[in-house]
Every structure is written in structure tokens, then in C-alpha cells.
Amino acid sequence: MSWIPSRKTMFCKAFPSKKNKPVQTPVTETEHSRWSRIFSGSDFYYGLEPGPVARRAVRYHRPLKNGGRALDAGCGEGQDLAFLAQSGYDARGVDFTQTGVEKSQKLLRQRGLSAQIELGDLSTWRDDARFDLVLAVNSLQFLGAQAPAALENLKNHVAPRGVIGVSMFARENAADNALDGTIYRWTLEELLETFADWQPFEAAKLWQWGGGGPQPFVTLIAGNLRAL
Numbered sequence: 001m002s003w004i005p006s007r008k009t010m011f012c013k014a015f016p017s018k019k020n021k022p023v024q025t026p027v028t029e030t031e032h033s034r035w036s037r038i039f040s041g042s043d044f045y046y047g048l049e050p051g052p053v054a055r056r057a058v059r060y061h062r063p064l065k066n067g068g069r070a071l072d073a074g075c076g077e078g079q080d081l082a083f084l085a086q087s088g089y090d091a092r093g094v095d096f097t098q099t100g101v102e103k104s105q106k107l108l109r110q111r112g113l114s115a116q117i118e119l120g121d122l123s124t125w126r127d128d129a130r131f132d133l134v135l136a137v138n139s140l141q142f143l144g145a146q147a148p149a150a151l152e153n154l155k156n157h158v159a160p161r162g163v164i165g166v167s168m169f170a171r172e173n174a175a176d177n178a179l180d181g182t183i184y185r186w187t188l189e190e191l192l193e194t195f196a197d198w199q200p201f202e203a204a205k206l207w208q209w210g211g212g213g214p215q216p217f218v219t220l221i222a223g224n225l226r227a228l
Ligand SMILES: C[S@@+](CC[C@H](N)C(=O)[O-])C[C@H]1O[C@@H](n2cnc3c(N)ncnc32)[C@H](O)[C@@H]1O
Pocket: 016, 031, 035, 036, 046, 051, 073, 074, 075, 076, 077, 080, 094, 095, 096, 097, 100, 120, 121, 122, 123, 136, 137, 138, 139, 140, 142, 143
């Protein structure tokens, strides 16, 4: 049985979590209903602190521009979004779950921060705005076959001298199918190739230990310095 959530399996464990919380997932559940359910509790599933990709992306962006517009694509319960707002960005979050949007609004309200938080599906989300900082932290893999196009779309929303920070599920073997059920998995080489004309700041493959075994991830923070 695969440790990656798949509709083929009866139940999946080892869902990626900053707390390594395994989640029992019925196969028939869609990504949307699964995330809506995960965020429906009163606690914050991934906690209240910003993750490392958000922190590091802000650090890389600061020398290029102080503040500006920031987008958190797949913002979940808003801990990274709150960090962006607190760091002086005109912050915007997009998530396709109502529960995530409401939790994000609650977190920002509690902290006296403001951000634009909208319900949106990243597979179709488009906007005229360009952002100085874009995050997509462990969200794009859940778009399945539409994930590469969604990443390309986010790249196009990064302003010149802007920074993008992403992390997503990886596959160990490049020869394996990138799609595992509803989940898309990159290799680090593919991710670097996608950003070949960007300035990489850091790129890594890492593993998170979950209930079902080691979960490989790739992460990349890069600057849009192409036209400069
Ligand atoms: C693992 S959580 C990560 C949440 C947040 N970025 C964080 O680091 O805590 C995955 C997030 O992606 C969102 N997501 C998955 N598919 C999406 C889609 N098609 N459109 C918008 N959000 C999506 C989920 O609702 C969830 O908030």
C-alpha cells in the first residue's frame, strides 16, 4: 500500500504534517472534503507558527524589496499568511476550503492583523495582480494532473525581483509515474528545470518521517530576476 493518499487504497496514513499526525482517509473522499474535514476542528491542525519555507522566503526577499504584495496559495489555516501580514506584506491567501478560509480569518483577527483571504481553487485561480512574494507550501501536489500547470500559473504571478517559495511531495525514482492516484510528485531535478531561468536561493530534497514511513519532499526558493 502506498503511503501517499490515493483513492485506490482503502485507508491512508502518514499524511504530511508539521506535527506528524497520521490521518485516516477514506478513499472515496475528495481532496476538498478531506481538507475541509481536517480544518473543521477548533484547534489549528498545523499549529500557529509559520513554517520554514515562509520564514526563509521572507528572509531571501528582504534584500530585494522590503514588503510589498504577498500571496499564500493554499494557505490552509493561515499561520504562514499571518506571518506574511506581520512581516509587513499586503498579504493575500487563497484556499479552496471554507473551513481553512474561516480559520485563517480567525487567526488574523485574533492577532489584530489583516489580509485578503479568498475561497479559490488553484487549478483555475487567475488574477491580474503580480506579487512580490508567493508561497505554495505543500498545497500543489493535491491538484494531481493539474499541479504542473498551477505551478506555472503561480510563477507568472511573481513580479520582477519577486521571490517564490514552494514545497511539495517528491518521488524517489524519476522513472516512476509523477501521478500517484490524485497526488502529483516532483523530482528535485524537475523542479529546478521549471525554474531554470530564475535565480535559485535554495533547493533541497528532504524527508519527513510519518506513520507510514519517510515522506520525501522537495523545496525551492527562487527569485524572478530574469528580465533584470
Ligand atoms: C498540507 S495543507 C498546507 C496548508 C498550508 N500551506 C500550510 O503550510 O499549513 C494543503 C493545503 O492545500 C489546500 N489545497 C489543496 N488543493 C487545493 C486547490 N485545488 N485549491 C486551493 N487550495 C488547495 C488545502 O485546502 C490545504 O489548505
